[in-house]
Amino acid sequence: MRRRIFVARDAGAIAVGADRVAAAVAEAARRATLDVEIVRTGSRGLYWLEPLIEIETRGARVAYGPIRPEDVPGLFACGFLDGARHVRGLGDTESIPWLKRQTRLTFARCGVTDPLSLDDYRAHRGCKGLSRALTLKPQEIVEEVARSGLRGRGGAGFPTGIKWRTTAEAKGDEKYIVCNADEGDSGTFADRMLMEGDPFQLIEGMTIAALAVGASKGVIYCRSEYPHAIATMHAAIATARNANLLGPRVADSAHVFDIELIVGAGSYVCGEETALLESAEGKRGQVRAKPPLPAHVGLFGKPSVVNNVLTFAAAAWIMAEGAESYNALGYGRSRGTIPIQLAGNLKYPGLFEAPFGMSLGELIDDIGGGAASGRPVRAVQAGGPLGAYFPRALFDTPYDYEAFTKRDGLIGHGGLVAFDDTVDMAKQARFAMEFCALESCGKCTPCRIGSVRGVEVIDRIVKGENREANVALLKDLCETLKWGSLCALGGFTPYPVMSALTHFPEDFGLAPELAEV
């Protein structure tokens, strides 16, 4: 009997040896003349257990991890193909508490299916959303997405239904569906995981958006730092074309829709939607002023829906399972689930999809297991390099767009990066300014020049030069950046800087009262 063995093809798994483990499994099976099929899946997102091997036995999957290539002969010897016990055995995959506690909607298939098998995709409820959308009027699709309460997962949290409605109502001979896959925030990797682990879901979500607004062309703008995601998306788009899911007759309907993949070239600011549009048009990634909104004047001046990978993927789920099922989950005005990315100095880092509302402390200490170094977690940067640093005193903040805003922070794209007590927060604040200077597109003076001055001012504070006056100057500079920049790069760089200064004044050599805003 042919046995199926699952090893991830996700870049994160490959980076810690998944290819070598898969080769060792193939070699061991060949030697023992066992008939095995090695299925390369996406990652389950339990990264501290990667490379993870799963085997199918008695209708369930049993997991072993983390596995080194040299562990593989031992696994075969102990009879792991029948789910035998092993020192690296984890039991039924679905019963691993870290996985069991999640509500996997967007990531339901990731790590389970063969990412490039359309049959596998269909067997796991794939294409259901598209089939249903094809029976609805465009307006009904828009209203369904609006009713779900879905908000843009790229970071801004803008209601997706409103964005789609605006584009649907905009006049244009051509409209575009633009997927922002320029996931540049440190501590985030959900887009990468989804593109590598369940690419058809993104294609399905974009196709549904196209039906909703009347677009015939789609563009995925993916960052060049993701070679594996790019390769998987290219292959998935080709497969979808061959299967008539993309092309002149989408799923045998009269609709025309196709997707082109555009690869970036290492610019962080191109993750900002208007800079992304410029870059996709072959120009410098310089931010555009809004209005006009991309929904009215987007790619090549045409009305465009610009959404993040996870937003399109969630839309596919919503169309398949219904807006009400999605809206039933969540917290306050943050509806549905959010794929939270636990990263940095954590014992159990990875992708944790859950309804909004868990507290930051629960996510870091309980799910994340505290710092990998064994030291106390001192600060958490939420929402990427433009997100605020949260001290332990704010760990009761619920994971919700509004609750984070109230505490001068942001959820952003769902990344959480933990630091232990060896972190120097003045250094982190300096890095935020340095990064802004490096990645500034140059359009707005506060961002282009203010960031350079910011590095210098922080250096003077740390050196103790005229400290009080320089702190006042830094605060003033942050205000200027915040209000004088067109996009979030200049506008949000004050978040990490000011949060570091406010919550960790001692790292700047300050008494707490001096740092208060």
Next chain:
Amino acid sequence: MTGRHNWNEDEATAIVAAQQERGLMAVLSALNETFGYLHKDAIGLAAKALNLSRAEVHGVASFYHDFRARAPGRHVLKLCGAEACQSMGADALAAKATRELGIDFGETTPDEAITLERVYCLGLCACAPAALFDGEPHARLDQNAISSLIADGRK
């Protein structure tokens, strides 16, 4: 990097012709990938094909971190320096790499074996610190792993 070609105008012209329909980014990316950098003549070729001024093409070429103005070494080591990797000791790894190679970021060793570059986030933040070596991802790096990557590059 294996398979990188020396600058060749005929080959470059063919690449430009094949990619021009997909726009300037695709043209420059393909040239940069094939030759490892954008040769000064590449700007003119792209400008001519796309009916742009050389200044416009230079503006784009110089905007993006990926596009190099000089040929890199035979291997490229891109070390992540973003926050998640910082939290797991990326700064110490960077110090190790620059010390061992005797060069700074953005430079190539005198024997043209290795170019060291900074990258900000590879999406491998749950297995930090991370790097790309000739496009292949490596994570959970420590000082020994950096040394062994460098040794591989010098072979």
